[in-house]
Amino acid sequence: MRLPLAFERYRCEIDxxxxxxxxxxxxxxxxxxxxxxGWVDEHGHPVQGSVGKCLRPTLLLxxxxxxxxxxxxxxxxxxxxxxxxxxxxxxxxxxxxxxxxRHRPTVWSIWGKPQAINAGDSxxxxxxxxxxxxxxxxxxLEKQQRAHHIMSEACLRLVEGQYYDISYENRLDIGVDDYLxxxxxxxxxxxxxxxxxxxxxxxxxxxxxxxxxACGRVLGLAFQIRxxxxxxxxxxxxxxxxxxxxxxxxxxxxxxxxxxxKARGTAKRELLNIYQKDVIEGQDVDxxxxxxxxxxxxxxxxxxxxxxLKRSLEEIRGIPLVPSAAxxxxxxxxxxxxxxx
Amino acid sequence: MRLPLAFERYRCEIDxxxxxxxxxxxxxxxxxxxxxxGWVDEHGHPVQGSVGKCLRPTLLLxxxxxxxxxxxxxxxxxxxxxxxxxxxxxxxxxxxxxxxxRHRPTVWSIWGKPQAINAGDSxxxxxxxxxxxxxxxxxxLEKQQRAHHIMSEACLRLVEGQYYDISYENRLDIGVDDYLxxxxxxxxxxxxxxxxxxxxxxxxxxxxxxxxxACGRVLGLAFQIRxxxxxxxxxxxxxxxxxxxxxxxxxxxxxxxxxxxKARGTAKRELLNIYQKDVIEGQDVDxxxxxxxxxxxxxxxxxxxxxxLKRSLEEIRGIPLVPSAAxxxxxxxxxxxxxxx
Numbered sequence: 001m002r003l004p005l006a007f008e009r010y011r012c013e014i015d016x017x018x019x020x021x022x023x024x025x026x027x028x029x030x031x032x033x034x035x036x037x038g039w040v041d042e043h044g045h046p047v048q049g050s051v052g053k054c055l056r057p058t059l060l061l062x063x064x065x066x067x068x069x070x071x072x073x074x075x076x077x078x079x080x081x082x083x084x085x086x087x088x089x090x091x092x093x094x095x096x097x098x099x100x101x102r103h104r105p106t107v108w109s110i111w112g113k114p115q116a117i118n119a120g121d122s123x124x125x126x127x128x129x130x131x132x133x134x135x136x137x138x139x140x141l142e143k144q145q146r147a148h149h150i151m152s153e154a155c156l157r158l159v160e161g162q163y164y165d166i167s168y169e170n171r172l173d174i175g176v177d178d179y180l181x182x183x184x185x186x187x188x189x190x191x192x193x194x195x196x197x198x199x200x201x202x203x204x205x206x207x208x209x210x211x212x213x214a215c216g217r218v219l220g221l222a223f224q225i226r227x228x229x230x231x232x233x234x235x236x237x238x239x240x241x242x243x244x245x246x247x248x249x250x251x252x253x254x255x256x257x258x259x260x261x262k263a264r265g266t267a268k269r270e271l272l273n274i275y276q277k278d279v280i281e282g283q284d285v286d287x288x289x290x291x292x293x294x295x296x297x298x299x300x301x302x303x304x305x306x307x308x309l310k311r312s313l314e315e316i317r318g319i320p321l322v323p324s325a326a327x328x329x330x331x332x333x334x335x336x337x338x339x340x341x
Numbered sequence: 342m343r344l345p346l347a348f349e350r351y352r353c354e355i356d357x358x359x360x361x362x363x364x365x366x367x368x369x370x371x372x373x374x375x376x377x378x379g380w381v382d383e384h385g386h387p388v389q390g391s392v393g394k395c396l397r398p399t400l401l402l403x404x405x406x407x408x409x410x411x412x413x414x415x416x417x418x419x420x421x422x423x424x425x426x427x428x429x430x431x432x433x434x435x436x437x438x439x440x441x442x443r444h445r446p447t448v449w450s451i452w453g454k455p456q457a458i459n460a461g462d463s464x465x466x467x468x469x470x471x472x473x474x475x476x477x478x479x480x481x482l483e484k485q486q487r488a489h490h491i492m493s494e495a496c497l498r499l500v501e502g503q504y505y506d507i508s509y510e511n512r513l514d515i516g517v518d519d520y521l522x523x524x525x526x527x528x529x530x531x532x533x534x535x536x537x538x539x540x541x542x543x544x545x546x547x548x549x550x551x552x553x554x555a556c557g558r559v560l561g562l563a564f565q566i567r568x569x570x571x572x573x574x575x576x577x578x579x580x581x582x583x584x585x586x587x588x589x590x591x592x593x594x595x596x597x598x599x600x601x602x603k604a605r606g607t608a609k610r611e612l613l614n615i616y617q618k619d620v621i622e623g624q625d626v627d628x629x630x631x632x633x634x635x636x637x638x639x640x641x642x643x644x645x646x647x648x649x650l651k652r653s654l655e656e657i658r659g660i661p662l663v664p665s666a667a668x669x670x671x672x673x674x675x676x677x678x679x680x681x682x
Contacts, residue, residue, distance in 0.1 A: 025497075027501055027504070028504065028508070029500070029501055029504045088462075091458050091459075091462060094455075094458065095454075095455035095458055095459075096455075113436075113454075114435070114436035114437075114507050115504060115507060115508070117432050117435065117436055117458060118432075118436075118500050118501075118503055118504045118507070120462075121429075121432060121461075121462075121465065121500045122497055122500045122501070124462065124465055124466075125465075125493050125496045125497050125500065126497070128469060128489065128493045129490070129493050129494070129497075132486065132489060132490055132493070135486060141482035141483065141485075141486065142482065144482075144486065145473065145476060145482065145485065148469065148473060148489070149470070149473055152466050152469045152470050152473070153470070155466045156366075156463055156466050156467070156470075159370070159459050159462045159463045159466065160368055160370055160459075160463070162459055163368070163369065163370045163456060163459045166455050166456060166459070167369070167456070
């Protein structure tokens with residue numbers, strides 16, 4: 001599956017702006033951040049390799065273009081949301097005890113949890129510093145303040161979502177509504193924020209800004225539902241995570257929440273038994289996958305993702321946008337629910 | 342020992358502003374923050390009890406008054422630094438495995454480490470939101486931006502200091518210079534930032550702003566050295582920590598760093614032996630305290646604290662300040678190195 005071209009168009013400059021935010025900052029803490037961002041190996045030697053897709057900054061810059069703005073001006077906001085996203089990943093890996101991300105050892109698995117907390121905290125602060133660079137782009141001060149508000153509120157929602165995600169792990173009574181509330185905060189908030197910030201920095205039209213925020217919200221839901229799909233039916237080669245990894249981690253991802261709601265009789269009892277265990281083993285993973293198959297969970301998840309994709313396309317079509325950029329936004333939306341990585 | 346009156350003067354309004362930042366935010370995550378701030382017990386019931394001294398916000402508001410400013414305008418910055426300080430405490434307790442703070446169980450010891458990371462992350466973000474409230478106080482936008490810069494850079498230094506503090510725990514080659522570099526970041530940066538922000542919000546005189554920053558830096562060093570003193574010679578009743586607790590935790594606090602530099606022969610070997618152990622026991626604590634006594638570490642530490650106190654008083658006297666507030670700043674400086682809690 002090919003990445004939409006928008007990813008390529010901005011990649012170099014997002015990378016340059018990110019590196020510039022960290023430039024001149026020299027201490028082991030910044031090396032940990034550079035490691036997490038995929039720029040150096042654990043000994044600090046530069047590497048060329050897989051880094052993140054930079055989804056959020058790409059969406060932000062594309063939104064800015066789509067509303068007729070000059071996307072270069074929005075680069076500081078693009079790097080800021082990428083740093084927020086990455087600080088949350090560093091902390092997520094600690095919280096979830098995950099030893100691997102993007103085919104590499106996680107920060108905490110190399111430097112230990114206490115120092116990884118520090119690496120995340122610094123990156124969180126660097127996100128603020130990155131956003132303050134809007135001042136170098138002749139963005140009106142009022143707009144800068146508003147951008148800071150938007151990003152901070154999104155960050156609060158992201159962490160609150162992470163709170164619910166963790167709190168769901170040991171519960172067996174999570175319904176689809178609880179799940180949606182959680183991913184709206186954990187995943188959709190920062191994606192909605194990215195589109196909103198892009199629109200804000202490219203336009204003064206409040207309807208357009210609101211419209212792109214709304215689009216980002218449903219797109220974020222679709223994105224996370226696809227992520228949940230890949231967490232069970234994705235392949236390690238593509239996603240970097242072993243197949244069925246979300247089952248092993250007892251994540252209340254949408255397929256599981258759906259199955260808990262739908263399963264009856266023996267299947268329901270088996271599911272509850274497995275999710276009450278301290279450790280889920282290989283045969284349990286197979287059993288859960290069997291139950292999901294029987295309940296046609298796979299096609300349910302695909303339909304749900306497409307439901308939110310459809311809504312995001314309606315939002316895009318309801319806003320007056322630069323036609324070429326609008327088409328690219330649509331391509332991006334489709335990519336997010338069809339990707340296999 | 343009596344608290345300087347400045348603490349009393351601002352307490353109510355700092356508290357009100359802090360509560361207002363959290364007002365209307367309802368989720369278990371915010372309850373964890375309210376618990377940490379001493380407003381509720383672990384079940385969310387309001388309590389009246391010991392909370393922090395609010396040292397940093399008090400210094401900030403006093404600095405604002407001292408430069409002839411209206412301190413009410415600076416309240417958002419005062420609460421912001423208090424939130425930065427408290428987010429770092431929540432994460433520190435996780436990193437240090439500390440189960441108790443201010444005579445109460447720490448956040449992580451009640452809600453677990455993963456959720457305590459979230460509580461700290463949210464409080465970190467709330468600090469930014471608190472600072473954005475300067476906009477309601479008719480503070481010029483340029484000044485707000487500059488305040489944000491100052492606070493973010495201080496926060497980066499604080500976390501970097503925390504990085505070094507942890508990295509020193511398993512090292513036996515830490516000298517007094519390394520120690521000073523570490524506390525300048527871990528403790529002095531936020532105190533210097535508090536005085537700088539207070540001055541910035543009360544004055545346009547760059548010399549005055551720089552002077553109060555410099556004063557805060559040495560005051561922060563003096564404060565931390567006194568903290569190290571109390572970590573070994575303080576009493577649990579006053580400090581909330583068992584006597585000798587820093588020895589048990591293998592903290593490279595100034596008395597220990599000094600002793601490692603000064604000890605010779607048997608004392609040196611004993612010290613190194615003890616600090617190479619995985620767990621330091623009661624008799625080891627006694628042995629270390631014996632070595633510190635023999636090296637007159639207690640009076641060395643007191644002299645060091647007074648050295649920085651003297652420098653802070655010189656700084657205060659070198660800046661044109663409102664006389665009554667300048668006297669209060671001096672009283673505050675003395676309190677910080679003479680306090681027994």
